[in-house]
Amino acid sequence: MTNNWSDWQQYNDWHPDLDSFKETLDGGQAFCWEATDENTYQGIVANIPYCVRWEKPNKISWATHSSLFDEADALFGKYIGTENTYQRYYNVLPWRSDPHLEKCMARFPTLRILNQPSGETLLGFLCSAAKQIVQIKEMLSLIRERFGSEIVGNQKTLPSWDQLYAIDETALRECKFGFRAKNIKKTADLLHATPEILENLESQDYEIAKTTLSTLPGVGEKIADCVLLLGYQKLEAFPVDTWILKAMQRRYQLDDWNSKQVSHFGRRHFGSYAGLAQQFIFSWERKASRK
DNA sequence: TTCCAGGAAGTCG
DNA sequence: CGACTTCATGGA
Numbered sequence: 001m002t003n004n005w006s007d008w009q010q011y012n013d014w015h016p017d018l019d020s021f022k023e024t025l026d027g028g029q030a031f032c033w034e035a036t037d038e039n040t041y042q043g044i045v046a047n048i049p050y051c052v053r054w055e056k057p058n059k060i061s062w063a064t065h066s067s068l069f070d071e072a073d074a075l076f077g078k079y080i081g082t083e084n085t086y087q088r089y090y091n092v093l094p095w096r097s098d099p100h101l102e103k104c105m106a107r108f109p110t111l112r113i114l115n116q117p118s119g120e121t122l123l124g125f126l127c128s129a130a131k132q133i134v135q136i137k138e139m140l141s142l143i144r145e146r147f148g149s150e151i152v153g154n155q156k157t158l159p160s161w162d163q164l165y166a167i168d169e170t171a172l173r174e175c176k177f178g179f180r181a182k183n184i185k186k187t188a189d190l191l192h193a194t195p196e197i198l199e200n201l202e203s204q205d206y207e208i209a210k211t212t213l214s215t216l217p218g219v220g221e222k223i224a225d226c227v228l229l230l231g232y233q234k235l236e237a238f239p240v241d242t243w244i245l246k247a248m249q250r251r252y253q254l255d256d257w258n259s260k261q262v263s264h265f266g267r268r269h270f271g272s273y274a275g276l277a278q279q280f281i282f283s284w285e286r287k288a289s290r291k
Numbered sequence: 292t293t294c295c296a297g298g299a300a301g302t303c304g
Numbered sequence: 305c306g307a308c309t310t311c312a313t314g315g316a
Contacts, residue, residue, distance in 0.1 A: 028297055129298040132315065136297080178312030183299080220299045241297035258306090259298095282297075295316085302309075 004152070006069050008053065008061040013082040015058040020110040023283045025052065029114050029230055031124050031137045032158075044144075045079060046117045048072045049155045058110075065152045079115055086112060089235070089273045100251045101270070101277055104284035111283060113276055114230060118198065120158045121231030122216075125223045126184050127177065135176070142175040143167075164188040183218025190216060206234045221263065229275040238266035238274040247285040 016024065018039070025033045025041050033043040039054040048071060051063045064072035095102040105111075127139045140158065147167055148156030159167065165188040172181035191197060197216070201209045209232065213224040225239035240248075240259045248254050248262045257265070270277035 125297080128296095130296055130311085131298095131313080132296045135314070173312085176313065179310085180298095180312080182311085218299065222298060226297070239297070242295085243297065286297095293316105296314090298311105300310090303307090304305105 004065055004067075005051070006063050006066045006072075008063050009073070009076075010059060010061045011076065011080065013077065014060060014080050014110070014112065015083075016054065016060060016110040016112075017058055017108075018054055020108045020112075021054045021060065023108050023287075024112050024114065027279075027283055027286070028133045029279070030116055031127075031133070031140050032120075044151070044155060044157060045075060046120070047149075047151055047157050048075055049151060049153075050076070067152065081112055081115060086110075089276055092271065093273055093277055094270060098269075101280065104280040107284050107287065108280060111276075111280060113233075113235065113279060115233050116230050118201070118227065118231035119161055122187075122198075122213075122219075122227050123158060123161075123164070123184070125226045125230075126187065126218050127180055128223065128226070129180055129218070131180075139176050143172070143177075146171070146175065161188055161191045165192040180218065186217035187219070201228075202232050206236050209234065210237070221260070225263070225275075229278075235273040235275045236267060236271075238263055238270065238278050240266070241282075243282055243285055244278060247281050251281070251285075 026035065030043070032045065033041040036042050036051070041052050043050055048068055049065055050072065053061050055061065062076055090105070093101065093105070095105050124136065124140060127136050131139070144156050144158050147159040147163060149163070150156055164184065169181045169185045172184055177184065197212060201212060204212070206228065209228055210224045213219050213227055214221070219227070222239050222241055225237040228234040229237040229239060240263045245259055245262055248266065249257060252265075254262060254265065266278060267274045
């Protein structure tokens, strides 16, 4: 932190416990946050560098570069969401009739779904196929460093899809993208030729938007659902990855169900905010497995 | 060593 | 349809 940074700004529309705070920022929704100490993360969202700090009792504050303050202030609230919104979401989820969901929500009582920039959400989850979260973060860190635009200091954005269009597949592979490089290159080509594909996705219905996103090379059901949930705020999306598949089979006695069946079950069982329920279950299952 | 990771797409029966 | 392979790379 230099004197080019703003003062700490308290954010009063989220009062997370420490576990929910860490899980929300660095639990696999976003790949841009690095812990600088036990209670603080540093990261770049779109073109804004942030520090976010947790303090007792359940308060958070953020800081940014002074020259970007107004923009940062507007983006932060949108990124994190508000108390009223999440009280409504938590109230509507069917935890009263679902003991496992109730247990997961009790473990991370203030967990949120980050409202991320859609372009970088698409890039992040195109990188995510058959990769561990720590490796996805490394891939994105490499491409940010090599091909991002400078903001202030030595900090850089992720490359936009326009910028990705200009990067050849070899360079992507040198960022450890592996077989994902081809899909990302092909998606960048397609978006360059027909950029209107991503227009108005926010206002489209979930099913329509999902069909549209699925036309992109490398985007199947799971990645489409992640991009819709985290990049387009479609809370009814229910991404089924290997963790959720195993968790649902085990905790909901869906022993021989496949991903498509579990996806359908999740949306029907959890309702309008199934994606939030999914994140509770995902977080709980991963936490349970690590100890 | 072997298995698996916030999967998708192609092939085969 | 559904099951099986291939695709890079590295952690566990």
